[in-house]
Amino acid sequence: MATLVTIIVFILFLSAILTGGYNKELMDRFRSHWLWDWITTVDHKKIGIMYGIGGGFFFILGGIEALLIRTQLFYPNNDFIVGRAFNELLTMHGTTMIFFVAMPLLFALMNMIVPLQIGARDVAFPFLNAMGLWFFIAGGILMNLSWLFGNAPDAGWTNYVPIAANEYSAGTGIDYYVLGLQISGFGTLMSGINFLATIINMRTEGMSFLRMPLFTWTSFISSALILFGFPPLTAGLFLIMFERLFGANFFDVAAGGNPIIWEHLFWIFGHPEVYIVVLPAFGIMSEVISTFSKKRLFGYTSMVFATILIGFLGFMVWAHHMFTVGMGPVANSIFAIATMTIAVPTGIKVFNWLFTMWGGKIRFTTAMLYAVGFIPTFVMGGVTGVMLSTPPGDYQYHDSYFVVAHFHYVLIGGTVFGILAGFYYWWPKIFGYKLNEKLGKWNFWLFFIGFHLTFLIQHFIGLFGMPRRVFTYQPEDGLTLINQISTVGAYMMAVATILFVVNVIYSYRHRVPVGNDPWDGRTLEWSIPSPAPFYNFAQLPKVRALDAFWHEKMKGNKEMEPAEPLGPIHMPSNNHLPIVIVLGFFISGLGFVFRSNEVGALGLIFAFLMMFVRSFEKDHGYHVETDEVEKVEKGVKA
């Protein structure tokens, strides 16, 4: 019955859209609302801001989950949150932080900055870009709906089978994980392809590959990793989806399946994923350190090739997550050595950063503080990474709190510090005013100290025999005090996060407009007004050296030399179809989760129908006329 009603409503809805039989006046009112402009936008800067808001929201959600975890572990045999509920928390914390925080926040910065850094007016596929955003939001919402409708996924972010199979995880929890990730994964893949195409094709005159700023380079390599890394995840998720929803037996030992297949598929994706989220952070650090040391990046070329090498090696080492699976000493040794080699290009990067600062004039802005704090923190995460690469050591570290400490050093010390540095650094370019520096410094110190308080000690919690993903420990284990210190640190980080939100609000209320170049920047984005006009560059600039804008400033020029005369600018038009297409996938995902295959299929049909409609759209964008560009430019200057 419910299915029938759904189908009828759906057909009415569809016919209304296709025949235009809806209320025109209502639509006009919709269209003139500012929200409509944001929902239908294809502007990379607005999309970036929305990625930021979405990622920020999920960061708070994932952070609350982390606090609940640390609260449960405050004393032994605590019964605050135990058993399955605790497993749900740790699963959602990990999955949220990786897929709905780290990735979207990096996409936020990539969207906001990469086109500006290469001298482009938008990304190569603005429509696809908008779709990527909505896929992320749909996936994140779908996954978190599991808290409201029944149970959340409870098999860890790695979702190993058999605990992720129907037999051991009853209910629909894991289905939310599978479909939520599948949907957001589509978006990630699209965005990855989009940035590859953008960086290859849309560089302005003179912006050769070896003149690209390092953030653009790392975004480029990261996008390539997405292109090769996400398909194995997609394939694995389809296998689990068929196993759970349609009774397939890929992983069921009794039916001839093998659960290790999932581990391999997951980590073939999972290891490059680490580099997907950390490489752009390396790029941000390179920009920030270079700018605030007033020096060119030391060893730029070796930085670029180190990035490429890390990206390449990142695909060769996935099985080091599986040393204890029983692959045998030969396979373990090969993957151990392969893993160790990654330390070399990473080491090159660290020393290049140090020597960029060497001989420079260092200014300790909040962005620089995060970059400076990042270096020792990330080195800690790096050396424990080398320690983990040795199988005999790993047998002890594996799945203990030592691993938890290691990857938080990399993911927070690397990615989150990078993202925060990026926000403090590029905030004026996007919004036209700086974040408050005083609050920023409080934010940094609290976050930095809280972080080390939480995680430094976790190395020892692991070495003292505490496995990860456990909801409790015994009083006689002697782990009480160190767990309590860790929990206190976690709360400090929470306070720091609140302070960041306060800073955003405070800085907005007390905003002081800044000029084009508030930090004495080096790259192209600082040559245009803040906030960047919607078309970015009135005239595309001509790049004559690495650190193009710095090069012009040193020659005494105030602006970039244009590569084209002032003329009409071609811009893509807004479109509501991205969100409509994604809505189809969202409905489909929800349908499959509720084991209603009819709704699932209908959602897909709707999505494909909307894609079909899109194929016949004859919208080639619009032109911003010269006098309007002049008006905007003058308005900005005045």
Next chain:
Amino acid sequence: MTGCEEPDRTVFSPKGEAGEGSLDVIMLSIYIMTFVVAVVLAIFIYVLIRYRQKPGDNSIPKQVEGSMKLEMLWTVIPIILLAILAVPTLTHTFSLAEEAPKDEDPLRVKVTAHQYWWEFEYPDLGIKTAQQLHIPTDEKVYLELTSDDVIHAFWVPELAGKQDLNPGSTNKMWIDADEPGTYEGRCAELCGAGHALMNFQVVAQEKEDFDKWVEKRKNPSSEPKTAEQKAGKEVFTQNCMSCHAIDGTQMKTKGEKAPNLTGFAERNKIAGLLENNDENLEKWMKHPEQVKPGTYMPSFDFLSDEDMDNLKAYLQSLE
């Protein structure tokens, strides 16, 4: 305050060759990595102090492109350091994967993990036990690990690193203990709601004590002696027998779904977790779900106080 207790199962105090093998590599890597961190920190601190922008100094520093010599230096030195680390890594990786010698007759134990308990079978000795693994000291014991349901991992930090127990296949590892004692073990792979409490103990005994234990397990004292125990066995056959086995006594069926309870009175812990005493035994049987979330053991709170007492008496008589 309980927090002042010393951690009781650290990887830094191994009691066996396997644990020492891991620790060798761990310590070498810690030394090398401490050196690396020290070098980075030294440069880092020097740079931050020396090259801060002084107030009023607006000069532009020299724009250095790079330095071939320096860059070679920090490429080659890490490679050498890694090579130093790689040698013991590989030797220990292979020695830890050593398989049972064919010509001798080593002690083999088949370990089967279940949600959320451990089964230990000595195929050559014909003994089956649970939760508490007995091994002789100064002897390599070869484990064959598999799982009955989901993936688990076998971890006794003081004796050896982890090995996964996968359903449908068998992994091998060896452990040994230098000195007699009880070593705490944990499941280290997320296996469900009760994962955190899937604890077990390894009891290492001198060779002769171990042989005594084996003899006792082969000829267990499982017959009730007092009237109370007899009544307790009656309760057991009515309620527990379909899941739990007790060797050395006549029972109509032999439960395979849950831990074998032969010699239960000698175990240190109940369910691998609670101190073995009457009070905890009753707590566990009445409300197992409260003790270990997700356990398949049903609650026996419907037993009368008398039945419960008799059952406890019987279980505590099993030696």
